[in-house]
Amino acid sequence: MERDKTILLAHGSGGSYSRRLTEDVFAKAFDNPLLAPLNDQAVFCLPAKKLAFTTDSYVVKPIFFPGGDIGKLSVCGTINDLAVGGAEPVYLSASFIIEEGLSMDELKRVVDSMAKTARDAGVSIVTGDTKVVERGKGDKLFINTAGIGVIHGPELTPMNIRPGDKVVVSGTMGDHGIAIMTHREGIRMDSPIESDCAPLHTLAMDIISAAPTGVRAMRDPTRGGLATVLNEFAASSGCCISIREEDLPVKDAVRGACEILGFDPLYLANEGKLVVVVSSPEAKAALAAMRAHPLGKDAAIIGTVSDGPKGKVLLETSIGNTRIIDMLSGEQLPRIC
Amino acid sequence: MKYIDEFRQKEAAQAIIKKIRSLSRKEVNIMEICGTHTHSISKYGIREALPENIRLISGPGCPVCVTSATDVNRIIEFSRTRKDAIIATFGDMMKVPGTDSSLQEEKARGADIRVVYSPLDSIEIARNNPDKEVVLFAVGFETTSPTVAATMLGAKEAGLRNFSALSLHKLTPPAMKALLDSGEIKIDGFIAPGHVTAIIGARAYGFLAEDYKSPCVVAGFEPIDALLGIYMLIRQFEEDRCAIEIEYDRVVTWEGNTRAQEVINEVFEPSDSLWRGIGNIPGSGLSFRQTYSEFDAEKRFSMPKGVDAEPKGCQCGSVLKGLITPDKCPLFAKACTPEFPIGPCMVSSEGTCAAWYKYRRIA
Known part of the structure; x- marks a missing residue:
């Protein structure tokens, strides 16, 4: 042997x-x-x-x-x-x-x-x-x-979030979760979905440099997805966060897989994306810095922080009505990271 | 994405909402009878977009939720007594509470209970475990029963000797009839389930218009489908018409899927069935035909009787009949949450309480 x-x-x-x-x-x-x-x-x-x-x-x-x-x-x-x-x-x-x-x-x-x-x-x-x-x-x-x-710079904490701030994501949601699930379940896609797994420190530094006083909080939405991060932001800041489904970047293949498997991209894990809350005046600069970075080219402003119901996250649905987004409970996928 | 985006268009949705608002005058109660509709209506905020004179009531449309506490208790008892058995079931069923336990808890205590995505997987389990008795805990509506029936055909062909199923399948039209007959709740019209009707055909609802003067529209599950279905019902109400109509005509026909119907009929025949919260409904279940009795777990084993006791304080029965909305249950979002569900309507993602919890707790 x-x-x-x-x-x-x-x-x-x-x-x-x-x-x-x-x-x-x-x-x-x-x-x-x-x-x-x-x-x-x-x-x-x-x-x-x-x-x-x-x-x-x-x-x-x-x-x-x-x-x-x-x-x-x-x-x-x-x-x-x-x-x-x-x-x-x-x-x-x-x-x-x-x-x-x-x-x-x-x-x-x-x-x-x-x-x-x-x-x-x-x-x-x-x-x-x-x-x-x-x-x-x-x-x-x-x-x-x-x-x-x-x-080197400021300490970031969701306690700093206040009404008027913008919510920005650095790219498409759900790639990692769907890559693991489709691979594990042997579901073959026309264009296979790859995990977005990537180190985000240079992207994070670029954002902080572009919006040095505007960045309030930053998180990588891994297990529990975007929905969980936004709920944590809303809970620790006592603000209401409203996002628009239309503005949320999601790859077509991921949406397709979600339809088949019954998942919601809002709750899927990401391993190479940031969610950033930035003050309104510096939001555009932060967005531009993200889009200039190879890991942030699909970045988008997806919502705003408001005085609405305290600690709640609201979603304007694709058909123009509003509902809450809850934290992930129950249906999480096991062992995705 | 084709066949999805068209049915989630904002402009079209808002236009239909506007039409409903301008047309609708009467106070009406509309029941949707499918968990996927319940979920979709909550997820897209449709209830909130409608005028106040239109009340949407969620009916007994979640297969996990309508499975009686008696039957959950029976399978739990079976798993405790038959150590040589493997129980195969669908994922959502694992967490459904019986009176004092759930399959999930029994599994943790050592019972061999396995989650299958398709009933066909249970055949594989039986093949790989020839010295064990494999029992499929088969719940579901007309959308699931054809696959279970096909599984039985496969088991017979393969000559499996260690495989059986506890058939707890439910049929939709008899439940609609039972709700109307009970007189407990006023229902003016139904949104009928798209995929169930794809199997059984829209003609199956003929009795609603003829005997009960109740309009019924078969609708799909995208938000525009649901809205269009509601609009078609409102038009019937306002024009004093009463008919069975199909909104989901890209999938549903009047005859349904005759091949699937044949497979069901080959293996099963209609029988009485126990529904959670409603009780026994004549002709609302499916039992094995004599020719397939070797696969009938009821005949193969002396199945425990099981007590019919709901978890303490649980009001799922009233929720399933549309008598109360989930927020009227004292346990809702307090003692009973998706993480620690007390009743089945909070367990299943298609359950009414789970949908309310997830999408509707703004205040």
Whole structure:
């Protein structure tokens, strides 16, 4: 049998198998000076500024999907959680929980994808850990990443949202959720939908630079989708948010898949989109900055903040009537990120 | 998107609303009898756009909701006693509360209960588990029963010995008749379900116009379909006419899908059936014919009897009959929410309470 073709329990034992896995797979791919000593911790200095710190776990099924994989998702997701707080992501950690029997080839593909995504985004994966669980006790691979970022500009919080502000999205809604669902269920589309999975920190920085005093709050609408983010904004600011269905960017293929599967794009997960609330005078500048960025070319102003019913999100439907948009409850799709 | 965008056009929708407003004078109660209509009407804010003299009432149109507490209790009891059985059912059914449990809770406690997207999937489960008894908990209206019937044809052809179904299928026209006969609620006209009628044909509603002088329009599920259906009913009311009309003519015919009807008739025959909130309605269910009795779970096992007790305080029965709107139930949006549903109308995405909760709590 060829050596190290499959992940064995021994790869999580802490002994020679673990060492080989760390050196040959992880250290080789993530290669950077802070990781290189392979100590129990990475040691570094950061500028004396406000820092942001976050963590997230990734359990997406399947681990490879159109437009991405669990590795790319785990790097983008944590970068984005930092970016929406106005932070520039600097260092990440990565922990792997691997099910016994995963092929080494699949693991390498995931790790290479993480390394490339991190490199392209200008962040380093500086520390990590590996555990292996018995076959049947995991589902191929779970990844946890944590990240540290430096905040240069203003701190963003939904408490700053006030009547008159505009709601802007950076592109089409629901791509990731539908990409995973159609792939998982084996639904073949004329034009397959790819996940929008992407690191959003440069887009976020561009928006903040274009509207330095106008950006109130920013969020990446992942699980629970746009509807959930807007409800959180409305609840924390005590304002009413009204959006127009007509103005909401949704790809035709995503709408088609939603019709077949009975989903609403408002509740679908995105992994490469921002929802931003900007003051009315700076909304146009923020929109222009988004559209000038490759990840924001479909950006659109979709609504406004008003004095209406406190804490509620209202939708002007495509036929011109109004209804509320509730938070996601119940019908969420399992394990999409 | 073709066949979708045309039926969600703002200008057309507003024009129909305007026409309804200018034409409608009489106080009328219109019942929609399909959960998808209930959902669509709420989702597009149609109720709010109509004048106050038009009242839309949601009827017993959600297949999960109309399944009686007795039948839910029976399958729960069965799952507890028959450890050699696998129960296959549709996703929404998992969360429907019986008197003191749900299939979801029984699954967590160890019962083998599996969600299927299509009844045909349950055949696969039976094939892969030859030492287990696979029982399909078959609920649904005329839209679902042809697929279940086809599943039985497939099971017979494959000679499956470990597969059966508990047939709790419901038929729509007898329920409409029962509601009118009960006299509990005033219904002036019906919006009939588009997809059910695609199977059974619009002629099935002839008795409404003839015996009850009740107009009925078969409508599709897009907002313009629903609005046009309401407009066609209003025109009948204002012109003192009474007829069965088809708005959804891109799908529905007078005869229906005769092939589907044949498949249903091959496997099933009409029988009495228990509806939540309404009770027994003669001829409103489908039982296995003698020739398919080997697949009838009722005959194959001594199915538990099950008690007919609603969850405490639940008013789903009254909601299903259109006697109250969900917000009049003291549990609505308080003890009973989509996350912690007490009654079935809050469980299913097609349930009236779920639609009200999701789209109508502005104040």
